[in-house]
Amino acid sequence: MSARHAALLTICTLAVSLLGSCRGLGPVQDPTLVIQGNSGSELGVNTDYGILFLGRHSRAGRIALTAWFGDGPSLESTIVEPVGGGLFTAETEIVLPSIPLTFVSPIEGETVLISGRKGRRRWVQEARVAKDRRVIAGILLEVGSDSQLSEDQVGAPVLIQLEDGKWYCVGVVSGRIQFDGPKGKIEYITVLGPENTWRLVAHRRDIDRRKRWVYREDVL
Numbered sequence: 001m002s003a004r005h006a007a008l009l010t011i012c013t014l015a016v017s018l019l020g021s022c023r024g025l026g027p028v029q030d031p032t033l034v035i036q037g038n039s040g041s042e043l044g045v046n047t048d049y050g051i052l053f054l055g056r057h058s059r060a061g062r063i064a065l066t067a068w069f070g071d072g073p074s075l076e077s078t079i080v081e082p083v084g085g086g087l088f089t090a091e092t093e094i095v096l097p098s099i100p101l102t103f104v105s106p107i108e109g110e111t112v113l114i115s116g117r118k119g120r121r122r123w124v125q126e127a128r129v130a131k132d133r134r135v136i137a138g139i140l141l142e143v144g145s146d147s148q149l150s151e152d153q154v155g156a157p158v159l160i161q162l163e164d165g166k167w168y169c170v171g172v173v174s175g176r177i178q179f180d181g182p183k184g185k186i187e188y189i190t191v192l193g194p195e196n197t198w199r200l201v202a203h204r205r206d207i208d209r210r211k212r213w214v215y216r217e218d219v220l
Helices: 003-021 194-203
Strands: 032-036 041-047 050-052 062-069 072-079 081-084 087-089 111-118 121-130 139-142 157-161 167-181 184-192
Touching: 032 111, 041 111, 041 157, 041 167, 050 087, 050 194, 081 194, 087 194, 111 167, 139 167, 167 194, 184 194
Parallel strands: none
Antiparallel strands: 032 041, 032 062, 041 050, 062 072, 081 087, 111 121, 111 157, 121 139, 139 184, 157 167, 167 184
């Protein structure tokens, strides 16, 4: 084997190794959305049953929605639709990057990913599912002191990898909660999960009768 061929083989091996190391960072396709409402922006997610967000800045009327494709962002204008249970949806004329919903709640100690955005930069952070007897509904997450989650990251999708190896959305970040503990304050991230997200499925019961997607040359 020549030195040149050996070098090429080494490069290819490194490339395969790097691709393999990226598998644990979440889905390649980014389903996270930035939604600009009347009084500010929030995050949301596009699922196989449609867009899901909390409506913190707009619960009616028109919104601007930014989705990220492989070649960059796409800005869409659409109308808010209430789903119930503190959740909202919207419909776009083009197909957006998406992730399937799961209605299986993660168990205590299980690791999930929070998928957020700050400007054009996507970040993914691990969190651990927690339990607290003072909270009887929803999902609680523990994150480290280096958490990138801030107030403007409300609505960020929470992702879980199931036994089939695929990634699913289990809910969206709804805020933070603090309790007194034996060693001081205990803070959790709260997640609106399957106990609420089923409403999107009920709202989209006419999914097979939707209008057809529009083809646009600006979207590949």
